[in-house]
Amino acid sequence: MSIINNQYFSGGNIPTAAELNAVYDSVAASTVVDDNIDVDWANRNFLDKDTASKFINLGYFFDYDGTTKWPIPNGNLVYTTIENVSGTKSMVSPNYVCKGKALVRVHASGIIEDIAIDASAMDGNGTNLQTNYNVYSFKVKMSLNGSGTPSTVDICTGAYSLTRKAIETNQTTSAAVRKAINYRSFCISGIAILDVNDIIDTVELQAVKGLDAQTINIGHNHLQVIIVEN
Amino acid sequence: MGYTKPYTYTDNTVLDVTNQSNNEESLRKYVNQEVVVTDIPNATFVGESIATPRIVSTVNTIDFVTKTIQGHNKIRLPQNFAYFTSTTKSDGQASYTLFDYQAIPNSGFEVNIQTANTKIMIVAYFKIYSDNNIHTPPRGAGNGRFDSNLVLQKEIGGITTQFLGTKNYVFEQSGSPSGSTPDAGASDESGNNRSIMITRMFSLAVGLYRFNFAVNPRVEKGFVNCQSVTFETFHI
Numbered sequence: 001m002s003i004i005n006n007q008y009f010s011g012g013n014i015p016t017a018a019e020l021n022a023v024y025d026s027v028a029a030s031t032v033v034d035d036n037i038d039v040d041w042a043n044r045n046f047l048d049k050d051t052a053s054k055f056i057n058l059g060y061f062f063d064y065d066g067t068t069k070w071p072i073p074n075g076n077l078v079y080t081t082i083e084n085v086s087g088t089k090s091m092v093s094p095n096y097v098c099k100g101k102a103l104v105r106v107h108a109s110g111i112i113e114d115i116a117i118d119a120s121a122m123d124g125n126g127t128n129l130q131t132n133y134n135v136y137s138f139k140v141k142m143s144l145n146g147s148g149t150p151s152t153v154d155i156c157t158g159a160y161s162l163t164r165k166a167i168e169t170n171q172t173t174s175a176a177v178r179k180a181i182n183y184r185s186f187c188i189s190g191i192a193i194l195d196v197n198d199i200i201d202t203v204e205l206q207a208v209k210g211l212d213a214q215t216i217n218i219g220h221n222h223l224q225v226i227i228v229e230n
Numbered sequence: 231m232g233y234t235k236p237y238t239y240t241d242n243t244v245l246d247v248t249n250q251s252n253n254e255e256s257l258r259k260y261v262n263q264e265v266v267v268t269d270i271p272n273a274t275f276v277g278e279s280i281a282t283p284r285i286v287s288t289v290n291t292i293d294f295v296t297k298t299i300q301g302h303n304k305i306r307l308p309q310n311f312a313y314f315t316s317t318t319k320s321d322g323q324a325s326y327t328l329f330d331y332q333a334i335p336n337s338g339f340e341v342n343i344q345t346a347n348t349k350i351m352i353v354a355y356f357k358i359y360s361d362n363n364i365h366t367p368p369r370g371a372g373n374g375r376f377d378s379n380l381v382l383q384k385e386i387g388g389i390t391t392q393f394l395g396t397k398n399y400v401f402e403q404s405g406s407p408s409g410s411t412p413d414a415g416a417s418d419e420s421g422n423n424r425s426i427m428i429t430r431m432f433s434l435a436v437g438l439y440r441f442n443f444a445v446n447p448r449v450e451k452g453f454v455n456c457q458s459v460t461f462e463t464f465h466i
Contacts (some may be wrong), residue, residue: 017239024235043281057464059349066393107429151295182415187427224431
């Protein structure tokens with residue numbers, strides 16, 4: 001649909017069929033082209049900024065800003081959702097149905113408070129068999145219910161060491177090296193692409209420790225989820 | 231092109247009012263409401279058809295249709311540290327109740343919110359360290375484990391608020407016995423060299439906000455580099 005032809009008649013004229021058809025045929029034969037729009041025609045003012053269901057970017061977030069520590073529970077290498085306050089997990093529940101191939105972007109951050117290293121296990125003997133002694137990890141897990149079939153997606157993970165010892169080393173004696181690093185920040189981020197009609201039920205921030213004997217306390221922590229429909 | 235006129239005129243035929251009305255109505259609908267995907271061939275428009283981002287380079291701001299991005303990236307300038315110091319607190323440098331939050335250069339932006347419940351996303355990375363020689367005997371309370379803490383803060387209407395849930399630490403040193411809390415744990419480099427990463431989302435009311443990060447120092451000489459900070463305001 002480009003410029004539409006028009007017919008001009010004077011008083012007393014008898015229009016012919018061709019003249020009457022011309023305007024309509026002009027539309028039917030043409031198509032939308034660049035002439036029909038102007039520079040900056042699609043700007044923010046024309047878009048609905050008040051109805052969340054029409055948003056291109058949808059944000060969900062969880063913040064635990066308190067001082068109650070959450071020790072990563074024993075669990076044989078199974079990730080557990082952080083829960084500084086009983087009954088309030090570090091998670092969001094968008095319950096969102098994807099309109100198109102939505103992109104899900106997640107960020108998570110927080111602080112590790114004090115760590116108690118098991119006096120017997122320490123941070124491992126420096127061999128790869130004991131790498132897990134010196135590791136804890138975070139994960140952002142997304143639960144989906146696409147067409148009624150539940151599934152999960154691990155969007156991102158990030159692992160940290162309890163001490164400043166490298167994974168494999170022959171350093172096993174220095175107390176300075178083997179002391180835990182307390183009050184350090186952690187941060188992970190990632191993206192996932194979903195299909196039309198996937199339903200995002202929940203997104204959770206989880207943690208796990210490599211060895212049950214270690215004590216690792218999580219302090220304030222934060223989770224952000226941005227669903228991008230574009 | 232999805233348009234077909236309902237009635238085709240022919241010469242020497244008396245024009246029926248319904249046919250005429252149908253043609254005009256179909257044209258009105260098509261032009262006003264019925265542009266669909268198949269009406270527009272690929273590569274029809276130029277990029278300028280959609281509002282292009284407005285770049286305000288003086289304040290590192292790019293304003294897109296759907297969001298505004300503000301940010302700094304100093305990762306390529308690792309030597310570009312700024313100082314912070316507790317000497318501004320006179321003899322209260324080690325106090326746990328005396329605060330002097332000092333703004334970190336390149337870490338702040340004005341965020342203009344025009345629609346209620348607008349969400350903003352903040353991602354920031356800092357390199358921060360203390361470079362104190364522990365005095366012997368220690369100066370003041372001098373337990374060698376002083377923590378300086380870094381927080382996000384906002385100012386609106388002249389009121390500054392710290393988000394204590396963003397508190398992160400760098401230590402003077404660690405390993406010395408003391409009653410100081412928190413305890414950095416591992417000594418030397420691990421205590422007084424910290425990479426701090428903060429992510430935070432807010433839902434804001436209408437207003438002009440000023441966000442920045444600040445340090446409450448408890449050491450005489452500290453260094454901080456805001457290596458990367460991004461503020462995203464999601465309009466739609």
